[in-house]
Amino acid sequence: MKRARISIALSLAVMLAAAAAAAEGTGAIALGSKAPMATTKMKNVDGKMVSITDITGKAGTLVIFTCNHCPFAKGWEQRIADIGNSYSKKGIGVILINANDPAKYSEDGWTEMQARAQARGLQIPYVVDETSAVARAFGASVTPEAFLFDRAGKLAYHGTVDDNHQDAGKVQKRFLTDALDAVVAGKPPALPETKSLGCGIKFHSNS
Amino acid sequence: MAVPTEPHMWWRDAGAGRWRGAMRFAIALGIVVCFLLCFLARGEDTRAASEASGAAPALRSAPLATILAEAKASRAPLVLVNVWATWCDPCREELPDLLRAYREHRAAGLRLVMISADDPDARAHAAAVLASAAGRAGLGRELEATAYLKDDDDMTLIDALDPRWSGALPATFLFDAAGRRVRSWLAPITFSDVDAEVRRQLTKTSGGAKRGGAGGAPGADDFRTSQRRKP
Numbered sequence: 001m002k003r004a005r006i007s008i009a010l011s012l013a014v015m016l017a018a019a020a021a022a023a024e025g026t027g028a029i030a031l032g033s034k035a036p037m038a039t040t041k042m043k044n045v046d047g048k049m050v051s052i053t054d055i056t057g058k059a060g061t062l063v064i065f066t067c068n069h070c071p072f073a074k075g076w077e078q079r080i081a082d083i084g085n086s087y088s089k090k091g092i093g094v095i096l097i098n099a100n101d102p103a104k105y106s107e108d109g110w111t112e113m114q115a116r117a118q119a120r121g122l123q124i125p126y127v128v129d130e131t132s133a134v135a136r137a138f139g140a141s142v143t144p145e146a147f148l149f150d151r152a153g154k155l156a157y158h159g160t161v162d163d164n165h166q167d168a169g170k171v172q173k174r175f176l177t178d179a180l181d182a183v184v185a186g187k188p189p190a191l192p193e194t195k196s197l198g199c200g201i202k203f204h205s206n207s
Numbered sequence: 208m209a210v211p212t213e214p215h216m217w218w219r220d221a222g223a224g225r226w227r228g229a230m231r232f233a234i235a236l237g238i239v240v241c242f243l244l245c246f247l248a249r250g251e252d253t254r255a256a257s258e259a260s261g262a263a264p265a266l267r268s269a270p271l272a273t274i275l276a277e278a279k280a281s282r283a284p285l286v287l288v289n290v291w292a293t294w295c296d297p298c299r300e301e302l303p304d305l306l307r308a309y310r311e312h313r314a315a316g317l318r319l320v321m322i323s324a325d326d327p328d329a330r331a332h333a334a335a336v337l338a339s340a341a342g343r344a345g346l347g348r349e350l351e352a353t354a355y356l357k358d359d360d361d362m363t364l365i366d367a368l369d370p371r372w373s374g375a376l377p378a379t380f381l382f383d384a385a386g387r388r389v390r391s392w393l394a395p396i397t398f399s400d401v402d403a404e405v406r407r408q409l410t411k412t413s414g415g416a417k418r419g420g421a422g423g424a425p426g427a428d429d430f431r432t433s434q435r436r437k438p
């Protein structure tokens with residue numbers, strides 16, 4: 001009996017260690033996964049507390065980890081705002097999450113988030129992941145990084161916005177909007193995973 | 208006996224007024240010309256310094272396939288590939304450690320390949336940042352031949368270096384002489400990270416050579432990704 005308890009405890013420890021490793025950046029959640037920590041409330045730029053569950057759309061849900069200081073996030077900032085504003089009217093719930101520690105870049109603080117949300121005409125929540133716990137649970141590691149869930153709540157697309165962070169006029173492949181169009185139409189995206197170079201998420205170290 | 212006119216008194220001779228005017232004009236002109244020459248020369252110095260810093264090392268645009276082919280052709284036993292950018296603070300912060308590790312093992316044949324992910328219009332700036340760091344590390348212009356500007360689309364570069372890499376900068380990869388990836392660091396490195404791994408691989412290589420094996424080439428088990436997540 002005692003041996004069985006030890007065995008169970010060891011198994012649990014291994015599972016927890018594996019989960020922790022997954023959360024520490026050995027990879028993002030797999031396609032088909034549900035959004036982790038979906039009920040966690042995060043502070044929006046309007047001061048209200050919002051969770052992923054709160055904004056879940058009938059057609060799907062788009063979660064984008066981004067920040068204020070990163071040149072890549074800045075390059076895509078207006079396009080992300082436009083995509084969010086546009087697809088939130090097509091049944092996609094959209095939320096932008098800043099998981100960066102503002103102690104590392106003061107530009108990533110909440111006041112700056114408010115200013116940028118206003119400057120970009122953001123009509124969707126831009127919230128603070130105060131301990132980076134949500135980003136860790138997603139296995140997010142770069143900004144910006146998009147996770148698109150279909151109407152069943154399963155991850156259908158994970159990756160970047162398009163193929164040119166610097167110049168919207170030179171974009172040839174619109175990965176995210178192509179995936180969004182597919183999800184809105186109830187179809188799986190043709191290209192479910194993409195990547196781009198970017199800034200590493202500046203994780204809070206106290207969690 | 209005529210007293211010879213002192214040479215320096217010539218302007219006191221007849222017509223001296225006209226000469227005085229010309230002299231004053233010449234002196235004024237000289238001052239202006241000197242001033243202009245000094246100013247232009249200073250500008251030239253600035254340009255020369257700027258050009259020198261921008262020229263060493265020159266960042267060639269090259270696709271990863273070319274970069275790795277050049278590395279393989281060099282017959283270096285180990286090739287350390289670092290992807291960085293001037294706008295990436297952690298990249299610049301790890302640079303001294305990276306260059307120190309290279310300096311430590313270059314005699315054993317370690318080749319350091321720096322791939323800048325900067326946009327092409329920042330090529331000169333990236334070259335200057337690298338040249339400055341190399342200078343501080345006592346490497347002079349040694350990295351010129353192996354410093355590049357990326358010339359692939361992001362996904363091609365990322366997946367070719369390591370399919371498990373998200374694309375977050377910086378990232379560092381170690382390849383063996385056969386062009387096989389033996390280690391990835393998907394986070395900022397420290398000197399001891401690279402130093403320990405390079406020593407390990409070099410020991411394996413020399414051990415493999417002594418055994419008459421395939422150069423100590425590591426198997427799939429040797430490929431470990433850094434799980435340390437540094438901001």
